[in-house]
Amino acid sequence: MRSPEMRSTATGTARGIRAPHRPSTTDRLAARLARATFFGRRITDIVTDLRRRTVPSHWTNLFGVVTLACIVVVTVTGLWLMFFYTPSSDTTTYAGGYAPLHGAEVSKAFASTMRISFDIPGGLLMRQAHHWSALLLPASIIVQLATTFFTGAFRRPRRGMWVLLFLIFIVALAGGWSGYALPDDMLSGTGLRITEGIALGIPLVGTWLSFLLFGGQFPGEIIEHLYPLHVAVAPALLIVLVAVRGLAAWRHRPPQFPGLGRTEQNVVGVPVWPIAAARASGLFMIVSGLLVLVSAMVAVNPIWLYGPASAGDTSAGSQPDWYTGFLDGALRLVPPGWEVVWLDRTWTLAVIVPLAVVTVYLGAIAVYPFVEEWISGDHRDHHLLDRPRNAPTRTAIGVAGIVFYGTLWTAASADLISTHFHVSFEHVITALQAALVLGPAIGFFVAHRVCLALQRKDRELLLHGYETGRIVRLPGGEYVEVHRPVDEYERWRIGAVETRRPLELRPDARGRLRLVQRLRVRLSRFFFEDRIEVGLPVAAREGGVEHAVTDVAGAAASADLDTADLATQTGGVPVRR
Numbered sequence: 001m002r003s004p005e006m007r008s009t010a011t012g013t014a015r016g017i018r019a020p021h022r023p024s025t026t027d028r029l030a031a032r033l034a035r036a037t038f039f040g041r042r043i044t045d046i047v048t049d050l051r052r053r054t055v056p057s058h059w060t061n062l063f064g065v066v067t068l069a070c071i072v073v074v075t076v077t078g079l080w081l082m083f084f085y086t087p088s089s090d091t092t093t094y095a096g097g098y099a100p101l102h103g104a105e106v107s108k109a110f111a112s113t114m115r116i117s118f119d120i121p122g123g124l125l126m127r128q129a130h131h132w133s134a135l136l137l138p139a140s141i142i143v144q145l146a147t148t149f150f151t152g153a154f155r156r157p158r159r160g161m162w163v164l165l166f167l168i169f170i171v172a173l174a175g176g177w178s179g180y181a182l183p184d185d186m187l188s189g190t191g192l193r194i195t196e197g198i199a200l201g202i203p204l205v206g207t208w209l210s211f212l213l214f215g216g217q218f219p220g221e222i223i224e225h226l227y228p229l230h231v232a233v234a235p236a237l238l239i240v241l242v243a244v245r246g247l248a249a250w251r252h253r254p255p256q257f258p259g260l261g262r263t264e265q266n267v268v269g270v271p272v273w274p275i276a277a278a279r280a281s282g283l284f285m286i287v288s289g290l291l292v293l294v295s296a297m298v299a300v301n302p303i304w305l306y307g308p309a310s311a312g313d314t315s316a317g318s319q320p321d322w323y324t325g326f327l328d329g330a331l332r333l334v335p336p337g338w339e340v341v342w343l344d345r346t347w348t349l350a351v352i353v354p355l356a357v358v359t360v361y362l363g364a365i366a367v368y369p370f371v372e373e374w375i376s377g378d379h380r381d382h383h384l385l386d387r388p389r390n391a392p393t394r395t396a397i398g399v400a401g402i403v404f405y406g407t408l409w410t411a412a413s414a415d416l417i418s419t420h421f422h423v424s425f426e427h428v429i430t431a432l433q434a435a436l437v438l439g440p441a442i443g444f445f446v447a448h449r450v451c452l453a454l455q456r457k458d459r460e461l462l463l464h465g466y467e468t469g470r471i472v473r474l475p476g477g478e479y480v481e482v483h484r485p486v487d488e489y490e491r492w493r494i495g496a497v498e499t500r501r502p503l504e505l506r507p508d509a510r511g512r513l514r515l516v517q518r519l520r521v522r523l524s525r526f527f528f529e530d531r532i533e534v535g536l537p538v539a540a541r542e543g544g545v546e547h548a549v550t551d552v553a554g555a556a557a558s559a560d561l562d563t564a565d566l567a568t569q570t571g572g573v574p575v576r577r
Helices: 004-014 025-035 043-052 063-082 108-118 123-150 159-181 186-201 206-214 222-251 272-297 322-332 349-376 392-411 414-421 425-464 488-495 515-528 537-542 545-559 563-570
Strands: 091-093 105-107 339-342 345-348 466-473 479-484 573-575
Touching (some): 063 123, 063 222, 063 272, 091 108, 105 108, 123 159, 123 272, 123 322, 123 392, 159 186, 159 349, 186 322, 339 349, 345 349, 392 414, 392 425, 414 425
Antiparallel strands (some): 466 479, 466 573
């Protein structure tokens, strides 16, 4: 006999009333995920904020995704390699899959790296993917630094984000350098010997630093000391810095280039979810796939050709990884015999001077946003980017810095330049020394003049428009060319230029002119005095970008009553070129 519940169910089914639908496993998981919290907020609230938040769709925003893809690939492959690598300098007899080295006395670190490359399935692919992603990571960060610098995206309120990006670059260099030595091959051994020489050349503390780094006489226990730095310290710092910079980017809305409808108070672009997220995910997959593809097809760091490291030998023609080449180049450009004896100690200027120059160069990069703000006296928040031509002095400084870095980087391959092009090594070094001194000045001057020329061209476009190639003859016999006015979007993009003027030297409350104030005014004139006003002088006196744009647009609109209209009104005859 059926129970009352069963009879009621059967009756309901017979009458066409369906039983309540039980949610599927997917629906239950989706509902639970929607109710889940992340950093104290529900996932649904975060998705709603992502739909409301917009980001500009510009190519300069893509390099952050490339950097993230490199970090993920290098982290995943590094975790895999940890299970098979032996961080030990103890010697062993090699008996692996590479026959030419059978019976050789090698370190356990070198033997484990050879085992990964030849005896473990997929090991060589993982090694090379780890290496290629480590090579691409500094390049992506450098491009990010360059785009941020030349567009002025480092200005308040993003000065801290610039410092974080610079620190990410330094940590990436430290992680790459420490991993460069872990295979313990002849190439990395030569690099470590150079490192020991640099450490010993530092006055007062050089010997102590060398013993601390190597754990005794070279090579000591350098593998055991670098391994924690490479697998723990550098990755942890990298992940923390990237996370902090991501949170800072979320707090401050993204900057954008000037354009129609774009102001300091809004962001014109696409929503983060799902459009920007889909684009970023696609680029992330493409970069990761290309790294794996290149790793499968192009060999990098073939340690079996270099052989194991030997404390008494060195490798001819050895080259560091490209991202540390500027450090090696700085050492090569020092003139020979730079040593002085002072306080009963030998001061090796051939080491001290390159270290000091590189330190000052990197320090200048880190503090530049604060220096420019102090010189300009502009403490406002900026959410509109600069076109590089509209900040000629900043752009020229950036070009000079690139020339300086490029010269040091080229000097790291001075020996290869000499052998491949059959020129004297001394002549190559002399030419690079001259380029190191004169190149930045020449680069600054050329870039500054090019920016001013481009500003002049923009002003002509706003006032007269584009040349069309059509020539008309006026009733008075004059021949003029018809110009096509720029469209509204282009007018805003070109004309939205903030007018910057040098500071004026004024005494303080006691009537004094301080030396610091004099220096600040001189630097301000150096930055902003040589310029071309793209906007009209009246707008510049009123101050503010909005006025400048309006007046420039009005002037261009009045100039749009151009020769074509003039020819039409006066019955001009068109003439072909």
